[in-house]
Amino acid sequence: MLAGRVRDANGPWIAERLGELGIDVTQILLVGDRPDQMASALRFLAASGVDLVVTSGGLGPTADDLTAAVVADMTGRPLELDEHMEKVVGDIIAKFADRLRWDADALAEANRKQALVPRGATAIRPAGTAPGLAVPPGDGFAPTVLVLPGPPREVRAMWDDALASGPVRAVLERTAPFAETHLRLFGVPESDIAATLRTVGEHTDLGPLEITTCLRDFTLEVDLRRRPDDAAALAAHDAVVAEIDARHGRAVFSRTGETIDEIVFRLLQGRTIATAESCTGGLLAGRLTAPAGASGHVQGGIVSYSNEAKEHLLGVGHDLLEAHGAVSPEAVHAMAGGALERFGVDVAVAISGVAGPGGGTAEKPVGYVCFSVRTADGREITRDPVLPGERGDVRERSVVLAMHLVRRLLTEG
Amino acid sequence: MLAGRVRDANGPWIAERLGELGIDVTQILLVGDRPDQMASALRFLAASGVDLVVTSGGLGPTADDLTAAVVADMTGRPLELDEHMEKVVGDIIAKFADRLRWDADALAEANRKQALVPRGATAIRPAGTAPGLAVPPGDGFAPTVLVLPGPPREVRAMWDDALASGPVRAVLERTAPFAETHLRLFGVPESDIAATLRTVGEHTDLGPLEITTCLRDFTLEVDLRRRPDDAAALAAHDAVVAEIDARHGRAVFSRTGETIDEIVFRLLQGRTIATAESCTGGLLAGRLTAPAGASGHVQGGIVSYSNEAKEHLLGVGHDLLEAHGAVSPEAVHAMAGGALERFGVDVAVAISGVAGPGGGTAEKPVGYVCFSVRTADGREITRDPVLPGERGDVRERSVVLAMHLVRRLLTEG
Incomplete structure (x- = not known):
């Protein structure tokens, strides 16, 4: 992995999966993509006595992606062309190349490199274009090494196959789930x-x-x-x-690790919802529509960032905005009412706040955010806390708080 | 850091900052929060010959947060109470406790622990409640250690002070920026x-x-x-x-590392913009409103997730939707027109697509997304690519592509 340039989206996910299987994850290392740095990291991990090393990244087509070669060398297993895997990868790449009109020569070269497998290792069918490798111990190097590509989506898609490979199964048989x-x-x-x-x-x-x-x-x-x-x-x-x-x-x-998003999704089955957002600028609607199947209950939302939008698109009264301000319990009550009516939904959520860094006053400081969750049958929760943090924090925290208010209204009712 | 439970938001950021200063970052380690794991990681890094170790996390109030103690022990510098820092932290905590009605006893205990400083080290004023530490080499341990809290916001806020501390300055004087x-x-x-x-x-x-x-x-x-x-x-x-x-x-x-968000923000100065989103569900509006000052040009947006919303809130014709479908160049053209008119803006962006996993057809497969960017003076860019990836990928990629289409229309015009 390119040290310092990439956020590690795989380490924590892999550690969590391994933990569920009863494997105690003692270290997560991010190392540079030079062979000597990788080799040094592998030696460090082996010396610490681990049974399994999982690597991700370094299987791509660029010349600096060398994980497979380093692991082969470390375990004394020469790289050999896996002809079946060459064909599998070739077929996948051909489809991409055709559709996206990429440089065919560059892809063919990548193809050959990605089908090289250390002797005695098991190749794992790619989810993208790079196969994984399950490499047994060898040449005095005691840990089993599971080599996976970098893209998180591919790691997740290949995980079950990786666990089913002979070398990884041999490790798993020595433990019991927590x-x-x-x-x-x-x-x-x-x-x-x-x-x-x-x-x-x-x-x-x-x-x-x-x-x-x-x-x-x-x-x-x-x-x-x-x-x-x-x-x-x-x-x-x-x-x-x-x-x-x-x-x-x-x-x-x-009590089961179920996330607030999963809970709200479940509670919204058989109901419809719409949003009216000011300071969160569409992030709540974006979050509600993230899961597949959201179209079953999400009708839509209005991002009324300007006061004109609040008036014209949500029907919030000009006088109300003049009297109480756009960030007020009165304004979000009216915004939620506008969303209920405009979208004809069962539940509406409205958010308006001072996200900062400017715009704060003594009475309504940065972080002051008003929430209204209303149902078509007349129930309502209103809140107006002062949330800590900077602009991004205030916006994201507001979205999470709104999700919890929806949960509360739908479980109480 | 709790191995496997936390996404490393600090390592890459810190590595980038250090890189700008000419420091070659050779390794990023995520380790468990047991003292022996931390000590082992510090010894590993010292043995690899680094001049500077930056830690983040493990300064919080829970009993398992022990970074300061481990570093003190490693460098042979006994922990001493820094009374000035105790008062600084105490004042900060008192404000929080007062506002949020937290348990005062728990906070006082945290307070004392967080004001302990290894002898000869420099305490760095906290951005949250935990001070940082700049610890010079000692007792045969050669690297300088910069100890920072875990929350990314605090790391960023304390960074300049950390660089200005004596021990870190001594390291920086030995290098030149790249x-x-x-x-x-x-x-x-x-x-x-x-x-x-x-x-x-x-x-x-x-x-x-x-x-x-x-x-x-x-x-x-x-x-x-x-x-x-x-x-x-x-x-x-x-x-x-x-x-x-x-x-x-x-x-x-x-060519300067300027992001697409920064470029679009710059291009929108003196103009106004609104969005009409279907499959992206508000994420484009959320992204446009992320930077401070967005209210200067973002008027708002409509998340028209259902066809009813497209008709009633954006004025897309029922017949048009029947004839061409909600995911079509014709539909996004009309959606963008609706947003131009409803919000009275200079620029409008419309997105409608098949995010998946369901809903795809042979003619309009999962990943087929239509875009229209229109200006009030009659210019337009329309695109309808098939984007690769799963639901989340398609949504996020659509937002980025929309940002680039806005850039293109505003730089060509």
């Missing part, structure tokens, strides 16, 4: 959970339980992981869950 | 650039030039980096740029 609980909380700071865990630790040994807390997408994720046959770990698990329920029960919205 | 060229291309596959670079390599020695190519946000980034006083590197640089211009000149939209 038992896991995935609590998701909204609106609780990490420091409160830390205090809760300290309290539990005063009377219960938490040692045998692996607890990770992580703030992601403004959601506090508390993951509990234990060996399934460990009674002390189970006792610790139950004590932690009981204390979190006692102190933060109202904030727990998922 | 000369860099940042080409940005849209619509060229990485394999074509690879072929172009191979051609140049046949007659010019590219060894002294560092070339990284990276596909990010559907944009091909070609970064050329060289020591400023190296004549051979300059010759290689000029040869590469000339060949890319000759072969892919039309695709080059930036």
Whole structure:
């Protein structure tokens, strides 16, 4: 991977999948794409005693993509042309080349390179154009190496085949899946959970339980992981869950790791929804329409960034905007009403706020955001918190908060 | 950092900043948050001969956040309470606690822990609640260590102070910034650039030039980096740029690293814009409104996810939709016209496509997306490509392509 130029979208995902299988992931390394850097990283990992190394990236057509060669060298397995895989890759590439009119010579060269397989390794059918490799230990190099391409979509698509390959199966047979609980909380700071865990630790040994807390997408994720046959770990698990329920029960919205997006999608089945957004500029509509099947309930939305748009497209009264301002509980109430009516939906969500960095006043500072979620049958939730963070934070946090308000209104009703 | 649970948003950013200062970043490590894992990683990096280690994360209030203690131990510098920093952190925390009604005891404990500084190190004023640390070498541990908190926003906010600290300045004085060229291309596959670079390599020695190519946000980034006083590197640089211009000149939209978002923002000064989105569900409007100051030109948008919304909110004719379908050049032309008229803007962008996974037909497969960019004075660009990838890819790629079409119409006009 090109050090410093690429966000690592694969490491955490792979680590999570391996964790579910009972494999303890001890390190994630991002290294430069020079052969010596890669070799040095592999030697470091082998010396730390790991059973399995998963690499991603470095299988592409550019000359600096050398992962397969480095792994072949490290395990003393010469690269050999896999003719079946050459044909598989060739067929895939031919389709691309035809459709996109790419340079055929460059593609043919890439083709040959990508069908080279270390002797004794298993090639994994590509999802893009690059096959993966499952390489058994060899030449004093003890870990099994699973070599995957860089694009996250390909890693995900090839994952099941990779696990089914002989060399990886041999590693998996030596472990058992963890038992896991995935609590998701909204609106609780990490420091409160830390205090809760300290309290539990005063009377219960938490040692045998692996607890990770992580703030992601403004959601506090508390993951509990234990060996399934460990009674002390189970006792610790139950004590932690009981204390979190006692102190933060109202904030727990998922006990299965189900995301707020999945919950809202589920709640919207058989209903229709529309949005009216100002400061979030369409991000809430974008998020609601992200999952396949969203067209079953999302009718649309209006991004009323200007006051004129709020008046003309959502029917918000000019006098109301003059009296209360575009960022006010009154304005979002009217915006949501406009969306209910214009789209003829069951549920409407309106957001208007001061995202910053400019536009804040003493009374309505940067981060002040008003929310209204209304149903066609007359129920409503309104909120107007001051959200922390900079412009991007305020916008993204507003979207997440709006999702939770939709959840609340639809589960209470 | 919690291995496997967190996407590394800091490593690449920090590596890029250091690279600009002439520091060659050789490795990015993500390690678990156990002290022995962290210590092992620090020893590995020291053994590889680096001058500077930057850590992020592990400064939070939870008991597993131990970076400062590990670095103190490694450099033989006992932790001491920095009373000035204790007061700074205390004041910050008091404000949060007051506003958000968090548990004051938990916060006070966090406060004390976060004001502990290894002897001889420089504390860096926090952007959130956790100060950073610049720790000079010590006790046989040769690298300087810069310890930063985990949240990307805080890393960015504290970066200038961190560079100005004595220990980091001492490292920076030993290097000189690289000369860099940042080409940005849209619509060229990485394999074509690879072929172009191979051609140049046949007659010019590219060894002294560092070339990284990276596909990010559907944009091909070609970064050329060289020591400023190296004549051979300059010759290689000029040869590469000339060949890319000759072969892919039309695709080059930036030579300074300026992003498509920055270019469109600049072009929209003194104009107004609105959107009409179907398959992208508001993501284009969300992207246009991301930068501060967007309200100067973005009037708003309509997410017409359903056909009813296309008719009623954008005035697309029922007969037109019947005759050509909602995904057609005719439909987006009418949608853009509706947005021009409804919002009274200078420029309107309409997108309608088959994002998938369902809904594709032989004639209009998944990935078929229609675009219309129109100006109030009658100019227009229409496109209807079949975009590769899955639902999320198609949506995001459509947004980027729309940004480029806006750029093209506004630079040609």
